[in-house]
Amino acid sequence: MSNFIVRKAAVLGAGVMGAQIAAHLANAEVPVLLFDLPAREGDTNGIVNRAIDALRKLEPSPLASKDRVAYIDAANYAQHLEQLRDCDLIIEAIAEKSEWKDDLYRQIAPFVSPDAIIASNTSGLSINRLSEALPEPLRSRFCGIHFFNPPRYMHLVELIATETTDPALLDNLESWLVSRLGKGIVRARDTPNFVANRVGVFSILAVMHHTERLGLGFDVVDALTGPLIGRPKSATYRTADVVGLDTLAHVIKTMQDTLPDDPWHGHYAVPAWLAALIGKGALGQKTRCGIFRKDGRAIKVLDLAAQDYRESGAEIDPQVLAILKNRDPAAKFAQLRASTHPQARFLWAIFRDIFHYAAFHLAEIADNARDLDLAMRWGFGWAQGPFESWQAAGWKAIAEAVKADVDAGQAMSSAALPAWVFGQVAEKGVHTPQGSYSASADAYHARSPLPVYQRQIFPERILSEEAVSGATVWENDGVRLWTLPQVDDGIAIVSVKTRNHTLGREVIVGLQEAVARAEADYSALVLWHEAPFAFGANLKEVAEAIAAGQFDLLEKYVAEFQNTSMALKYAKVPVIAAVQGMALGGGCEFLMHAAKRVIALESYIGLVEAGVGLIPAGGGCKEFAIRAAQHAARTAGNDPFEFLQPVFMTIAMATVSKSGVQARELGFAVDADKIVFNANELLYVALREARGYAEGGYYPRLSPRQIKVAGRTGIANCEMMLVNMKEGGMISAHDYAVAKAAATALCGGDVETGSLVDEQWLLSVERQLFVALLKNEKTQQRIQHMLATGKALRN
Incomplete structure (x- = not known):
């Protein structure tokens, strides 16, 4: 393991993500310069100081201790760029506009140390494209470093290299992020929304599509798509409220704009009801009103038919509940597919479409199936990634069922399942004790050999991986x-x-x-x-x-x-x-x-x-x-x-x-x-x-x-x-x-x-x-x- 450390860092952008990234760096006892625009009136660092004050009030706290805020120093682009020369790591976390990022990179470039790492926290813009705004000598030290919100608590960080990123730099950064900041790293390909958001947002779109198709209530869907299927308690629609409906719409728009040839492109659109909520300023939890709304102690949910909010009182059909409590994954999926109940049909459909989507895009967005599954566990809180769920339920049987639905025009896309689904993976599984399948390499890839992972005696295991027992x-x-x-x-x-x-x-x-x-x-x-x-x-x-x-x-x-x-x-x-x-x-x-x-x-x-x-x-x-x-x-x-x-x-x-x-x-x-x-x-x-x-x-x-x-x-x-x-x-x-x-x-x-x-x-x-x-x-x-x-x- 190298002796690489970050002695001082800078975060560019004091918004929600930037400030909380700075907080987590401070948790790790890394002094941080938190930058933003100079305030037009009063204290020139007013924007940043307000962001730092807000960190003290947030719950759950982004700060491991109140005194950690002392490690964060306020700075602005007009007065303090010279201080960047002392920083080993510079993380850009401003708004998702390429032209704004280009301007900022050009502004900071003269002040960046030759040995510093520059990284963008973009959630989906092209890292290669962003690197073009940097001078040639700095491009080898640039990469994507996508934290998930909130940065202290979310385990996933996606690391994205450009075509010219120094491999040794990336290894050092990964090792440091794993051990010093406590993160789980997935090396993502430079594709729109990378891995977790690409699959996770599609999963939300699939849920929205089948909710409307089958006429289910949002509260019923949340009851179905929470812990009963290995997803967080916030399920789907509550999660959307927590993330922010406008933020979700922005990510969907990125997919719509940047993936014109995607077989699911027709579904990369904000539903009319969601656009209407956003238009009214009902953005979810941050505005105290979104898909759900709290009235006193009562939780109310949007009813599309009534165009108003009603009491939330979801009920899962007893027969469907009995299916979900079946501990045999193969039997569970077979029963869901065979059932005619709308709730069961809904569940089979959302699983089928996510299996289809993940298989089709694996070669494009991730090195191997393990990375994609871990990204969904760490970034979206799923108990199992899609490939794990598929393999647990019987790879061949599920593959044939998905193919049959695609052929019958019942799936969200008519794209054929890739050939590898029916190749050696059908015999061995997508996950094996030796490694997980890489569609791009047509081979099984073992875990990273970086020395930092030798410190993890009991890493989080993927299905089929053997555990050390002692x-x-x-x-x-x-x-x-x-x-x-x-x-x-x-x-x-x-x-x-x-x-x-x-x-x-x-x-x-x-x-x-x-x-x-x-x-x-x-x-x-x-x-x-x-x-x-x-x-x-x-x-x-x-x-x-x-x-x-x-x-x-x-x-x-x-x-x-x-x-x-x-x-x-x-x-x-x-x-x-x-x-x-x-x-x-x-x-x-x-x-x-x-x-x-x-x-x-x-x-x-x-x-x-x-x-x-x-x-x-x-x-x-x-x-x-x-x-x-x-x-x-x-x-x-x-x-x-x-x-x-x-x-x-x-x-x-x-x-x-x-x-x-x-x-x-x-x-x-x-x-x-x-x-x-x-x-x-x-x-x-x-x-x-x-x-x-x-x-x-x-x-x-x-x-x-x-x-x-x-x-x-x-x-x-x-x-x-x-x-x-x-x-x-x-x-x-x-x-x-x-x-x-x-x-x-x-x-x-x-x-x-x-x-x-x-x-x-x-x-x-x-x-x-x-x-x-x-x-x-x-x-x-x-x-x-x-x-x-x-x-x-x-x-």
């Missing part, structure tokens, strides 16, 4: 202890196996056994499994014990939970927690006790026990009390409460970090913990960290014996905050009681301020308060409500 050392119903001999057989990995990785008794016992076995036979232990990291304790087990009045048993369970935390903390070998996704309650406490944490950027970590009327009792309060004492010892005042106050509010309000970066700010992780932007690299980095600790002569920490606690004064200070919140109607009486218990645990119990205690004392305080709350009727109501609804009850 060698099981020991397991029970809760956890599996295993190794990866091909990576490092001296390090053990322990993975939780329960649903949502809840921490029931079998997990608690299993983790203690895993630590003991790692201490006996391995150099280190890594706690890793795919997201979520852990949803906390098994509330069902807790509720059953409460119902049976088994509070003594529950106290023993909490003690065992604490013992597991302590086993992780004081293991003879380093325990590295590799965290991604949700890490809540006990899951957060376990990672807090590890020797080190490796945390995926998109990790949401918190002690959320207050939501069910409890306090952290797996050592979380204890760890914060210890850290506060250690921080206080380095200050003149030596007052631990100074460091406990923000922690108290975090626990009392059940605050969850909105990123791995923010988890460090909230104290769930420490500054030395690594943040990994690509979750597929998490296990690799954790194993390397574990090996480094082991080779560095790791020795378990000593348990602190004299921990200065805030005691009664600290508890009283917390209560002062609670009184104000209660009188202001911000919290209920039971919220007050739960928060006071958290304050008591954090402050070391009802003891004199400045008392010196040990870890076991702090654990006993946690445990006693936790069990006392379990006996409270209000807490029991909260637990039952959470189990029944998945939501917190504020009683």
